[in-house]
Every structure is written in structure tokens, then in C-alpha cells.
Amino acid sequence: MKTHTVSKLVFFTIVGLLSAVSAAAQTGPFQFFAVPPCRVVDTRNPNSTNGGPIMGNNSQRDFAVRGTCGIPTSAKAVSLNVTITAATTTSFLTLWPSGGARPVVSTINFTQNDPALANGAIVGLSTNASDLSVFNSGGNVHVILDVTGYFQ
């Protein structure tokens, strides 16, 4: 009985993940375009689309990546480095193309003991004006995104 319950939970999780991945996997192939490294999001800046405020507990922000830092509106995915700082608790971020359901994945995991921590990622972009979604699981945290290239 106990084993069965666990299996069911795993099963539903995998279904959700596969549905998101399979959609992306059906586009492409893409080519890579390297751009000079460029900071596209920094929530430490004054409040704006790609600036503050700090991300709160269990919250989502949608950022506009295309059209800045040399990323064209035709870009389908972006190569970036995600950096967190000023975290207040153990948490993780999820990055995914905006507009879709949030996938059950993590892009970077961190704790309040990390002054700053980074991870590299390649993330798809939607065609919405705000094309990239970021979810913070717990506490407050500042998010910084630096791009180094894009795929299209």
C-alpha cells in the first residue's frame, strides 16, 4: 500500500515533466549565436520589468530577455548564467519559457548561507513580451541573469 502510493506520485510528476520537455524537443534544430556577456536581469536595481523588487516567497516573475543585450526577438533559447544573492532561506529557482505551466525542475538550489551563488543554464524563451519566467520557492532572494548567447 505504501509503495503503491509513492509510485502514483512519481508517475504523475513524470507525466507533467515530459509534457513540457516534449514540446520543446519538437522545435529546432537551432544554431548558436555568441554575444558579448551582458546582464539582462538584476532585481537589485530599481523596480522595473528586468529590475527590482527582490523576489518574494513562493513567487513568480516574468522577465523580457529578447530585445536586450543583443538577443533578437527571433531567439528561441538563451544561454545564461543565473546568480542569486541575499537569500533569506533555503530555496530554489525554476526558469522556464513564460506562459506555460511551471515545470517541476530546479535551475539553481541555494541557502541563506550563500552570499552569492551561480549556475549556468540554457532556457527556452516564449513569444510573450515577457518571455522568461522565474519562480522562487521560499524566502526572499535577488536574481541576476547574465546572457552569453542565444539559439535560433
Added chain:
Amino acid sequence: MRQMPSLLRRIAVTCVLAAAFCLPLAAATVSKLNDDVLAPLRGPVVAKRILLNNVPLYEHGTAKIDLEEFDVWAPGGKVIVNDGKSVQYLDPPPMRFFRGSVSGDPESFAYFSVDETTGAIQGLVATRDGKFSVNAARRHLTPRDRSPDNLRGDDFDYFLTASDESDEMPMTGKTWECGVESLPALPHVNKRILTEVDASGHPIIAQGITGTQSFAITVEVETDDELFAAAGNSVSAVTALATNLTGAVSTIYNRDLHTNVVQQNVHVYSGGPGTDPWMATDAFNGLAELGNNYHTNHLALKRSAVVMLSGKTTQSGVAWEGTIGEGDSAASINSVSTFSGAYAWCGSIGDLQGSFTSTVPDPNATTNGTQFGMPTGGNNYWPLEEYAHELGHNLAGHHTHCVVITAGEAAGTNHPSQLFIDMCHTGEVEQSPPNSACATGTDFSSAPTEKGTIMSYCHNVFSGGVPQSRFTFGQASEVSHHELDDYMLNASGPLAPNGGSFNIVTAVGTLTMSTITASSTVAPNSTGNTASVTTMNGGTPTFSWTITGGTITSATNTTSITYTAGASGNVVLRATAFKNGTNGSSFPDGGVGITDTKTVTIVTCVAPAISTQPQSVAVPAGTGVTLSVGATGTSLAFQWFIGTSGVTTTPIGGGTAASVNVTPSSTTTYWVRVSNSCGSVDSASATVTVQAVAAANFFLLAPCRVLDTRGGAPVPANGVMNLVLTGKCSVAAGATAAVVNVTVVSPAVGGLVTLYPGPANTVKPVVSTINYTAGRTLANNARITIGVDGSINIFNAAGTPLDFLIDVSGYFK
């Protein structure tokens, strides 16, 4: 036509009073003061303000003292030293001055000076609790300590001297005598009667610096042979004494009367007895002599008043009333013809019962150093009290004590109630009738029991009286405060050229001035060199300039000057801005002036030559790059241009240094012109080729460590390492990006690393590739953009060198 001279006579000549004078004063309290408390006075001054915290004032707790820096010297002021054979004009000694008040005590004031050569600090703090003098004495140095390094402020012991006990000395039971007997009563055309009243009949009190008007008066300070001798035959000691007295007087006048007092020149006679022109042996003849001398010899000298600080043991002072702002007039004192005017004569400055230097009773100091500092308590407050008092007479202040004006006093030309006059001065027409009992020295009962003010004769004339006076003209409603304020408010301004002038200054907020803009080097004997300042705040000030090592060839009362340099050495430029007088006078108000000094080196011009040409470079689109030129020559100026060398149609704004950052959107050519006063040279052209962002395919590599700094050169602290990637680990030439794993190895401190494309002169973007904490080996995966030259830059933002690994697993091309 003048008011009569008004005398402050410290002691009468009867035997009774002489005996009384010998009574011991209440002992002054002395203790040491930690230098740390005062040390901020030697440090940087932010916005001209300094806050001293926790200044101990004996049993009165500690004070927080808010100070502003100000100037005691008028622009161009000199120490004029006459040794009997020649006259030297010396620049004022390097001193800084601070004035302010004790937080929470509106009647308090604080004054400090810092000797910039030695670091010695002198000061005086007066609160409602008493007077506290700060005096520096140099500790006797042991032979081991006699190094130049020990000639610092921390070699000083500071002594805090309090006179609060003597302030409590009772006045009853004293006998005394007034000292103005036979002077003619002159019509006082210049008397400023307290006529201004508001609708309710209350006198209008002038508003000062915090209100709408402020004033400045400039004092010519005279001394004599006797003061020089009393000062240990030291020019610097006499100068320091006069300067500190003027500074403390200015602090009092600024607080009570919104009036800055500055000294123009201090005259010192250093040749021994007979050097000075002052033959008189008493205050009256001294005042007559002073007026005659200055009227005859210095009629055109711009000044508000002349103050004599005499070392003669007259124990008295005398001054004309209501004379500042007016010209001289013929008068006589004791049948001696003279000229009345803004003259004040202060005696016994240098010999107060033989205790002028007021030895600081410190058991640890075997040598007392700065003896001519601030007064140290008891009767030694006499010089400051007398200076402030006699100058107050020049400002139409009468002998008063601190009694509030009645309506009747405020209304008329006379003062029928008499309540506010000391009632001892037979010649002061305000008294009707004079108090004959007081005037004959038999009645002291009418003297008030409260503490006196600066203008209170009663409180100053008997032994022990000086410390019983407050260093104030009283509150705004009190007589002397009102009288002097009213005089300043109604004065008409300078009457050139016969002396006695001052400015009425409209306060326009804090005056601020830029630093001097001028070339840091000039050629020997070069002409037409320029220097300029601007004012950021403070209305339309007046300017003055001085120069050493050169000659100013333009007018000096403007924001910019031209000058001719000397043959060698340095040119020192000094600019001063003053708040301007509303009366159109060119007489600088001083006191509220601010200055800046710039040293310009005289060098022989060497024509520019280019040693390193700017280099062409190719970069990815959107990348900034730094172009640089190496050049030799003196005082080089640079201007970068867009275009081929020699084409000057498109200068780069702000491109005036040896290097320039450019971020062209398309391929662009640049060059730079290097010039100085003896020529110019153009660089070769340098082209920044912009490579468009290109589509690239991914190529997978076997993982390969392309960088491992361990055992070799780490990434420098706060520095950049340039690394060529292509050709290593099978990364192909022409690759636009690489897929890497970067690792920081056991970092000493936390920090971050930024990877960005080469070449080395690429402008670093504000991004990060990995952030890490101290001691933690950490990795991150990244796709890094490779420069057109195949290199990347590794920037280490930490203050310690960093061991760094780069493992490549693929590239894009």
C-alpha cells in the same frame, strides 16, 4: 564728531583697590584632556563642519560641540614685523580655525585653533556652567624621543582649565571707583538710537546669519614693544595671541551680533624697547596716540577699526563709541589733540599681574610649551574680555549689564529708567542723572548681582570681576546685544577713504567655490596662463587672487585670471571668494571668505611624441574596447577623433585622455592628437573591426582542461588574465564560443569571476560567471564568448590571487 571715549578700567588707583586686587583669585581647576577628543580638528573637514563628541567639562559632564571652520585673517592679511631697521611682511602662520557652540546651550560658544605646523590645539569653551580653556603644552621630550616623528600632536598634553568656581564669587562688599572723569562729552551724531519698533512698540532685533543680514568688520591689530617682551621676544607668540584673540572675539560677535571679525594685519615690533611708535604710558594718551598715528599715516588704509593690544601695565582700556562705519574727526583727550574714530586701546594684555602666561600647573609637564594660547582662567580672561569690550564701544555699545530693556528705554533718546546702565559713567549722556555715589567710588550697592556681560563695566572693574562676566552681549532683548545689533543694522557703510569702514553683507546661504582650474604645469616665463574658479552656491561673491612664483597680469577681482610664470620652481595660486556687500564696496568683508590653493609646476616644455600607436582590433558586435596611445612630452593633452588620422571633423566627447573606451556598432576608424603648449602630433589610425554575430554549430569535444593555474601564475587580485583558447584542447580557430566548466580552487576570500571575450583591451562588462565563498572549491558550467582573436579574459574581483580551472567540453563555430 564723536562720542567720548569710553573706558574700561580694570583697577582704580586707590590703595584700597590695589590691596583688593592682590587678593588671591578663586583657584582655577586644571586637568588633562585626552588628545583623541580633539584629534578630529586636525583631520579632514566635511562641508566645513566638525563634530567633537564627549569633550569632558569637569563635573559638568561631557559636551558635544558642533563646529564650523572659518577664517580669522582677512584676504591678503600680513604679519608686519618691524625690527627697528626694516619691515617684513610675513604671511599669516598656517592655522585653521573652528567656531561653534555646545549642543543644547544657546548661550555657549566654542572656539578652537589648530597650528598646522605642530598640530597644537588651543581652544575655549564657554557654557552656562563656566569657561573652559584648552591649552596645549609640549611634554618635555626625552633624548630618545627627539626625532622629527615625535613632533606631532600626540606629543602634546592638553590641559582643560575651568573658571566656574570663580564665576560664583560674590560682588557685595566691594568698593570700587569709576574711571571716566574729565573727558568732554561730544555730540554723538553717529549714535544709533533704539528707534526701530514694530507695531506693538517692541524693538526690532536684527536678524543675523540665520536670518537675513550679517556683517563683517576688519580689524587692524597693533601691538607694542612691551607685548613683544612679555611674549618671550617671539614674533610667532605675539601673532598666535592676537590671532586667537581675534578668532575668539569673532566667535562671540558672530553668535550674538551676526558679525564676523577678521584681522587684516598684525603689527609686531621686534627690535626691543623704542622700536614701536607708541610712547604713551596710559590708556587715554595711548588712544590719542593711536588715532593721531593712524589718521596721519594710514588714512587710506581699508579697515573697520584699529585695536591696540598693549603690553603696558595700564590695567585699563579705552575706546571711542559708535565710530565704526564713520570717518575720523578732530577731537582731543586731556587737552591732547587727536582724531576720534574706530580706535580701541587695550592695556595689560601682556602683563596681568605677572601671570600673563598663566603657567599650566601640570605635574607631568616639565616644559610648558605654547604659552601664548588661550587664556587659562581667572583674570587671564582679561585680554579676550577687554578686546571684545573695547571693540564693542566702537560699535556704539555702552556700559551695561544684563538687564532687559524696558519699553521706556527702547522708546527714547535717553533712558530714563537707568536700569540698564552701569551708572558709573558720568559722561554717558544716557544717564540722567548720573549716579554720583557710584561715580565717586563709594557705592557699589547698585551693581546688579547677576553675572555681567561683555559690556558690563561693573563686572569688570574689580578684582576677580572678569571671570564673573559671561562672554556674551546677552540675549537679543538685553541692552548691549540690542544696542550693537541696532548699530550694525543702521550703519550706512564705509566712508572711504579715511578709515573706518565695514560691509553690510546680505546672507545668501553657504558660499561654496570650486577648486582652481588651471594647467598643472606651465613653461618658464610663459605668459597668458589662465586659472579660474566657479561658485556653486552663495549668490554673486567677490573674488580675489594672490600668486607666488609668478605675476598676475589681469584683474584679480573676477573668477578667472591670467598670469605670467616665473623662471623656475612652482607657481602657487590662491583664490578667495567672499560674500559681497550690498553697498557696492570693494572692501572685502572677510570672515566668510573661502579659499582654494593650487600649485603649478614650472617646467620647460617638451614637444609631444608618440611612443606607442593605438592598435587596430576586431571585436564581436556590442563589445566595448579600450584604445590607448603612449606619448612623451610635458603637460600632454589628448583628443580622440573618429575617422582617419588628421581628420578632425568628429571629435569624441570626453575622449581627452591617453585612452578611450569605444563601442562601435559597425567597423570604425579612430585616431588621437597629442598636444601641449609647444606642439602637437597625430597618431596613426586604428580600426575597430566589428564582427557581426554569426550562426554557429556545436562541436563536441572530449573534456579537456585548458587552464589550471595551480603551480603557476594565478589570476591576479582585482586583475585580468588573458587566455588564448583557440588551438588548445582542439578548440578550432574561428570558434565564437566555448562550453566550459569553470572551477575556483580553495579561494582565500569570497568573490566572483567574470569571463568575457578578448583581446586584453576589451572593456569588461558588468556580469559574473561564478560566485564563490572563502575556502570552498566550486564549479559552474558556462558558455563563454570567445573574442575575434581567439582569446578570453578572466577577471578576478577578489583582493587575493585566485587559482582557477577551465575545462572545455565543446565549442560553437
